[in-house]
Amino acid sequence: MKDFNKKENKIVVVHYGNIMLYPPVINLVENLINNDYSVTLMAGNTKKLPDFVLKSSNLQIIDFPIIASKKIIKRLQRRFLIGHYYKDALRKIMDPGDIVWTTTDSTVRALNTALLKYKHIMQLMELDDFFPLFDGAKLLKFNLEKYGKHAWKIVVPEINRAYIQKVKWRLKETPCILPNKPYYLSPGEMDDSVIRAIEIIEKDPRKKIMYLGVLSVDRNLEPFAKAVEKMGEDYALYTLGNVPNSEQEKFNQFLAKHPQVFYLGFFNPPNHLHFLKYAYVGLTPYSTDFKSIFISPLNVLYCAPNKIYEYAGYGIPMLGTDVLGLKIPFEQYGIGFCCINLEPETIAKGLKYIDINHEKMRQNCLRFYEDTDLDKILASIING
Structure with a gap:
């Protein structure tokens, strides 16, 4: 794979679902654009991001619909149909040398095999014992470990989690640690x-x-x-x-x-x-x-x-x-x-x-x- 060049390449941050429920993902985007990385964000509900983020010249956004339902049919639709839209968009925008940064286990599941051809930073918010093939599935498991072993870097928020993940997946390198600290403490305007x-x-x-x-x-x-x-x-x-x-x-x-x-x-x-x-x-x-x-x-x-x-x-x-x-x-x-x-x-x-x-x-x-x-x-x- 071609090496990442900050002046020529971009980082594609992919968050499957509602980004406003994940402050650490917002922190990541703010950190990247403030440090002059060229960023493309793929996520849902992006219109509610802080104005200074939306107006950044370093950021391009691809917004996706959010389907929330208790019904199994709707869950499957979200899992496969919306997942297909994410994969298709990723393939269209990735250039040689670009980095794709996934933010959650759900994001990896949505993109699955599309990730295997790119330089992938895999961020994990949780330590999962069992990660389902789709939301609500109690027997069908998604093989998250496969993508972890193939990732260029794994990122977790805490040192003990890093070593647990290394042993659990038998990784060659210890995952990187990115604490869940807010990049800014400004609360923005009151609604x-x-x-x-x-x-x-x-x-x-x-x-x-x-x-x-x-x-x-x-x-x-x-x-x-x-x-x-x-x-x-x-x-x-x-x-x-x-x-x-x-x-x-x-x-x-x-x-x-x-x-x-x-x-x-x-x-x-x-x-x-x-x-x-x-x-x-x-x-x-x-x-x-x-x-x-x-x-x-x-x-x-x-x-x-x-x-x-x-x-x-x-x-x-x-x-x-x-x-x-x-x-x-x-x-x-x-x-x-x-x-x-x-x-x-x-x-x-x-x-x-x-x-x-x-x-x-x-x-x-x-x-x-x-x-x-x-x-x-x-x-x-x-x-x-």
């Missing part, structure tokens, strides 16, 4: 939905514990809600993020059960960052106590959430569970408290610890955020 939600927060004088992120099966908010209630009327728990359809009923019951918990809605990144100026503590409620054939417990144990950097960038100390992905940065930098169990008393103890040490932890958060140089890391991946 009407953000303004309405902020009006609610500003009327609440209590200390606000805030959770930003997907509200999925591996995020257990229940014990934290009980702890907030135990702490009395000085605290409230605010949540915002995407609620999967499979979790909606359960989440509604959770809200009805806990009057000190408030759900503000989902806000397209970077608009969700507007709320962090009101947060007193950032929540990282990762749980390994769940059943799933798709999500590996190791994925939670070695979590690498972008929200750690979002909280830290705004100087917000964190309260989380006892998983290594949190424990290591929390203890190394003094930016958070890991609860050794999820008893309300233990969580309340963590809140009291943060209360006492809040200013020191706030300064530590800012130092942690500044210690990661995304420009340098990106250059080492592409040129190393």
